[in-house]
Amino acid sequence: MNMLETIRIQRDRLSKSERKVADAILQAPQRAIHSSIAALAACAGVSEPTVNRFCRRMETRGFPDFKLHLAQSLASGTPWVSRSVDENDSVESYTNKIFESAMASLDQVRQTLDMQAINRAVDWLSQARRITFFGLGASAVVAHDAMNKFLRFNVPVFYSDDIVVQRMNCINGGSGDVLVLISHTGRTRQMVELAGLARDNDMMVIAITSPDSPLAEEAGLSLLLEVPEDTDIYIPMVSRLAQLTLLDALATGFTLRRGAKFRENLKRVKEALRESRFDKGLFLPDNTE
Template sequence: MTTIARRNDNLLEDIQTRLPDLNKSERKVAEAILRDPTAATRYSIASLAREASVSEPTVNRFCRAFSATGFPDFKIRLAQSIATGTPYVGQHVQPDDTVAQFADKIMLSTMANLDRARQTLSERELTRAIDYLIQARQIHFFGMGGSAPVALDAQYKFFRFNLPVMSYSDALMQRMVAAGCTTGDVIVTISYTGRTRESIDIARIARDNGAIVIGITNPGSPLADVCTALVSVAPTENTEVYMPMSSRIVQLAVIDVLATGVTLKRGKDFQHHLKNIKESLRPTRFPEAGSED
């Protein structure tokens, strides 16, 4: 699979992804590393054990669990991970965080997850999805919960392409729209987890009626398995514990990528149409300071 600037063997990402599955002692080591990965590369094994409030054998077991031969090998891989990618992978907001601390965590986590999405987006998947969108007779964007605003944003962007576009956040409406679809219709279903039963059932209904279903979702999910085409967005936060934050921003960025791809595929002749839409907004705004308008 062709990917865009994909990075291999990112230890920090691996630690963050496996964090929920670690036992209590291992999680303490992981959290100590993720609090300050750069500082962790300078620790001795005794220093990291003190920082994590665990024993030195626990640190050694943790390193071996991540395929390191020992603590020195683990630190080398950690330094390589920092050097080749976004140093901050993600920290959860804590009850005693100051405003500055939780604001910084949210912003940095969003930046890191956007960077991860940038590295793992598949050019082949994007190209296939854009081709389907270009050929669509009409497009429906489906999103529930935290993905609903993303579907609405997609409607705002894609209506400019001079074809029928609607977004739906209600499961019953989605089901009825899917049942009424025919060949030539495209449904883009947006789901962070890809495990919502309604979304999967609705995708099946749409496909059974001849529609193309594009999923913007977790590549290993049940929803991904029933879609015609997939734009993979791997999960980076536990939305069952935390409200979705950076995941929503990543989805919005993917919508922008798809909209840009459709615009470029339409060619230069289509630019005049987009310009007319933009110009229609000019009378609704006060002129900028110093403007002669």
């Protein structure tokens, strides 16, 4: 049953103020998807806490999660593209849907993150002798981006998307090395095998993956991303954004954990990179002041 059907069925069981929220959504569901909680509350003539209560009555975690379920109800999705996009959507429509879906999904992921696990991962990374990032397919792009971030730090970093090279790295790893494996599904056989191989060689293995997956079970520490995206059918979109955002948080934690002296080193790296770029004003038109 989709969210619109749930609202229609549950409407008569709601309180008077919650029914106002239901009616506002049923009258203009597309507008509700693009509304803030304040805007929807004003449209329905209720308070923001009432909107939140309504969302929980619909068995969602809150307003962002509710909007995600509502968006999924309005578009069955175009196979192999996106759950949020309909075959006949205009440029404006599918662009807005992708952005709205991404923002709602990222907020849902944020609410389910295990902060203790993230803190432990930052501990491992900040004490590592060497850090390696591996992924395959769409996750390989995320692993490569992670390498670019951590290359700015004063710790050896390695990346490869070649499974043979990945296996050799795990065989040659040892105590003090941290391996970060990135896989949305956590069901890619090679990633699970790499986790076991690395742990057999005393590497610390962090998995960025989905809950209850084989990779999450095999890793020494799992950072679980509850992303509502079926990448077996649709192009990986939100899952990739969630992985990138989590890696930004890990990189930030790494710099903070290393202290002020380390940030001075990072400043020197930034200054060296700046020298390789053209000055911002170099190519301004002659008539520009």
